[in-house]
Amino acid sequence: MTNIIDGLQCGHFDRDSFTALQSAGLSGVVVTCGFWEGTVESLDSLGRWRDLIAENSDVTTIALTPDDIVQAGRDGKVAAILGYQNANLFEGRIRFVELFAELGVRVVQLTYNNQNELAGSCYEAEDSGLARFGREVILEMNRAGMLVDCSHVGNRSTLDAIEASEKPIAVTHANADSLFAHKRNKTDDVLRALGETGGVIGCAAYRNITGDHYCKSIENWCEMVARTVEIAGIDSVAIGTDRSHNFTAPDYAWMRMGRWTRGIDYGAASAARPGKAPPPDWFLTLQDMDKIPNGLRSVGFSEEEVEKIAHGNWLRLYRATFRNSDS
Amino acid sequence: MTNIIDGLQCGHFDRDSFTALQSAGLSGVVVTCGFWEGTVESLDSLGRWRDLIAENSDVTTIALTPDDIVQAGRDGKVAAILGYQNANLFEGRIRFVELFAELGVRVVQLTYNNQNELAGSCYEAEDSGLARFGREVILEMNRAGMLVDCSHVGNRSTLDAIEASEKPIAVTHANADSLFAHKRNKTDDVLRALGETGGVIGCAAYRNITGDHYCKSIENWCEMVARTVEIAGIDSVAIGTDRSHNFTAPDYAWMRMGRWTRGIDYGAASAARPGKAPPPDWFLTLQDMDKIPNGLRSVGFSEEEVEKIAHGNWLRLYRATFRNSDS
Numbered sequence: 294m295t296n297i298i299d300g301l302q303c304g305h306f307d308r309d310s311f312t313a314l315q316s317a318g319l320s321g322v323v324v325t326c327g328f329w330e331g332t333v334e335s336l337d338s339l340g341r342w343r344d345l346i347a348e349n350s351d352v353t354t355i356a357l358t359p360d361d362i363v364q365a366g367r368d369g370k371v372a373a374i375l376g377y378q379n380a381n382l383f384e385g386r387i388r389f390v391e392l393f394a395e396l397g398v399r400v401v402q403l404t405y406n407n408q409n410e411l412a413g414s415c416y417e418a419e420d421s422g423l424a425r426f427g428r429e430v431i432l433e434m435n436r437a438g439m440l441v442d443c444s445h446v447g448n449r450s451t452l453d454a455i456e457a458s459e460k461p462i463a464v465t466h467a468n469a470d471s472l473f474a475h476k477r478n479k480t481d482d483v484l485r486a487l488g489e490t491g492g493v494i495g496c497a498a499y500r501n502i503t504g505d506h507y508c509k510s511i512e513n514w515c516e517m518v519a520r521t522v523e524i525a526g527i528d529s530v531a532i533g534t535d536r537s538h539n540f541t542a543p544d545y546a547w548m549r550m551g552r553w554t555r556g557i558d559y560g561a562a563s564a565a566r567p568g569k570a571p572p573p574d575w576f577l578t579l580q581d582m583d584k585i586p587n588g589l590r591s592v593g594f595s596e597e598e599v600e601k602i603a604h605g606n607w608l609r610l611y612r613a614t615f616r617n618s619d620s
Numbered sequence: 621m622t623n624i625i626d627g628l629q630c631g632h633f634d635r636d637s638f639t640a641l642q643s644a645g646l647s648g649v650v651v652t653c654g655f656w657e658g659t660v661e662s663l664d665s666l667g668r669w670r671d672l673i674a675e676n677s678d679v680t681t682i683a684l685t686p687d688d689i690v691q692a693g694r695d696g697k698v699a700a701i702l703g704y705q706n707a708n709l710f711e712g713r714i715r716f717v718e719l720f721a722e723l724g725v726r727v728v729q730l731t732y733n734n735q736n737e738l739a740g741s742c743y744e745a746e747d748s749g750l751a752r753f754g755r756e757v758i759l760e761m762n763r764a765g766m767l768v769d770c771s772h773v774g775n776r777s778t779l780d781a782i783e784a785s786e787k788p789i790a791v792t793h794a795n796a797d798s799l800f801a802h803k804r805n806k807t808d809d810v811l812r813a814l815g816e817t818g819g820v821i822g823c824a825a826y827r828n829i830t831g832d833h834y835c836k837s838i839e840n841w842c843e844m845v846a847r848t849v850e851i852a853g854i855d856s857v858a859i860g861t862d863r864s865h866n867f868t869a870p871d872y873a874w875m876r877m878g879r880w881t882r883g884i885d886y887g888a889a890s891a892a893r894p895g896k897a898p899p900p901d902w903f904l905t906l907q908d909m910d911k912i913p914n915g916l917r918s919v920g921f922s923e924e925e926v927e928k929i930a931h932g933n934w935l936r937l938y939r940a941t942f943r944n945s946d947s
Contacts, residue, residue, distance in 0.1 A: 329712065331658075331711060331712075381712070384658060384711075385656065385658075385708070385878065385879055385880055386879040386880070387879060387880055387881055387882055388879065388882075407737050407751060407752050407753050408735070408736075408737060408748055408751035408752070408753075409735075409736065409737050410734050410735060410736050410737075410880070413748060416752070417748065417751050417752060418749070419748050419749045420748070421735055421740055421744065421746050421747070421748030422745070422746045424734060424735035424744050425734055425735070425743070425744060425745075425880070425881075426734050426735075426880045426881075429880060429881050429882075429883070551712065552712055552713040552714060552715065553712055553713070553714055553737070553752070553753045553756060554714055554752075554753070554756050555714055555715075555756075556756070
């Protein structure tokens with residue numbers, strides 16, 4: 294079975310989440326430990342994740358290094374890579390980057406749906422580009438061994454981040470805007486810049502940013518992956534489904550409105566389709582992820598290419614960026 | 621003696637601060653309760669300020685309404701108006717605006733020296749303009765009865781804030797960029813927009829943003845005020861000295877570097893003159909503020925105009941924006 298690493302999933306994982314991903318052939322998944330949470334709340338979440346993983350240590354483990362993911366694959370486990378979709382965990386403190394790295398955090402997105410001290414967001418009317426604190430944090434993440442994620446970051450800020458970072462960066466979960474136009478997706482210049490610098494984009498399977506056509510079948514979705522490879526290159530495209538676990542209405546309210554507005558914000562959804570988006574037709578259950586390798590083969594990828602997309606590109610990027618990557 | 625309201629001072633006030641301001645004829649001063657502090661630290665600071673004011677209640681009082689300032693002037697006291705130079709006290713929570721208003725906070729600057737979730741800063745390479753959370757907070761401050769301050773905010777974000785706000789806003793402490801070019805100062809279009817909407821700029825007496833010429837004498841400084849009036853109008857110019865109390869090197873380090881960088885940031889200063897800027901030649905002690913009314917007369921302002929600049933314009937703006945303004 295071809296080993297899969299998913300660059301981003303979110304939601305309330307439980308034992309069933311891990312066993313389902315295990316049976317689909319996943320050796321690693323970046324889990325979302327927070328969206329808007331500040332430092333203490335993020336530590337709370339980290340503690341809960343550590344407990345959850347410890348309680349299910351027969352099927353999962355925390356990956357601190359890329360080799361931990363490889364080992365998990367050999368052991369038939371799904372390694373959880375701890376990530377946050379916002380930099381609020383740092384609460385403006387440059388020195389907290391290293392502290393969270395020591396606690397096991399390996400992926401942090403510069404900002405989520407709103408502009409912050411680091412960068413502009415894809416949903417703001419204007420993307421400021423990388424701000425002063427953002428430059429500081431990126432270099433500190435480089436040093437501390439954390440991967441910079443720009444999935445919800447604006448295109449201009451993402452280009453700035455690629456340039457400012459001394460190590461390649463990730464767009465863990467988004468698609469090509471030229472294939473499906475959406476604020477959350479990345480322009481071709483961003484994808485090319487990722488490709489030229491050793492960065493990686495994880496292709497998403499979230500209907501709101503993928504579109505109905507590419508959700509219709511596994512072949513269609515893999516066709517989208519193939520077209521993304523044409524833009525970014527075979528070494529810079531991977532999987533980042535953005536799959537959510539056990540989400541209910543309050544979770545969507547938290548993700549979209551957090552505490553920043555009393556109004557309604559639809560995030561990647563819209564007034565016309567405000568709630569939970571239906572999953573892709575080929576991806577009704579988590580186990581359906583096992584269709585991906587054959588899907589990639591069906592659109593013409595070689596075995597070597599399938600391995601790059603399924604796990605090799607993420608592993609290479611993690612080796613280039615994670616703390617203790619030589620151990 | 622002509623009553624003076626100072627739109628912004630900062631630092632470690634003590635009893636001497638209040639008695640000196642009292643003897644200089646001040647009836648009100650906006651005090652800075654925080655720069656980078658988050659919610660709990662801001663509450664700590666608020667508690668300390670309340671204690672300090674209570675311990676010196678024979679010379680000072682907290683102003684919750686504009687009438688409290690008027691009454692303080694009659695009683696020969698200096699009313700402290702509680703303000704913050706950053707929105708970090710809200711920590712991204714729209715509902716905290718009202719809570720802090722209930723606790724007595726009347727002036728909040730959208731951001732300090734760095735871009736944040738609300739707006740761009742004057743020191744960022746690019747000013748994003750007002751961000752989504754910034755729009756929400758401004759309307760909430762309008763509703764809750766707090767004055768929006770854009771002194772350190774970028775010019776573009778300031779123009780956006782003037783337009784977005786349902787009530788006039790303030791630049792509590794800055795000068796006209798056309799009179800002394802500095803990132804912290806405001807362009808003429810910002811000053812005109814303030815003037816057209818009932819906003820007010822407090823002219824600063826901080827050497828780094830005022831320049832040596834306008835610091836040379838009280839007449840020179842008042843000449844700068846007169847030129848600012850030519851741009852913004854007589855109803856939109858007031859005093860906002862930016863005077864600091866008992867500041868030492870660690871205070872400047874906190875203001876400039878906070879916790880956001882391990883490097884050196886000079887704020888309004890520069891590598892050539894990094895430390896504490898010398899005060900204006902006419903403003904060596906706090907008592908020297910009593911020279912301002914006569915200085916204004918000496919450059920040709922009428923008695924009515926002197927009263928507007930010295931206190932009337934701030935009082936009018938406070939009446940238009942502060943909570944309980946009718947009480």
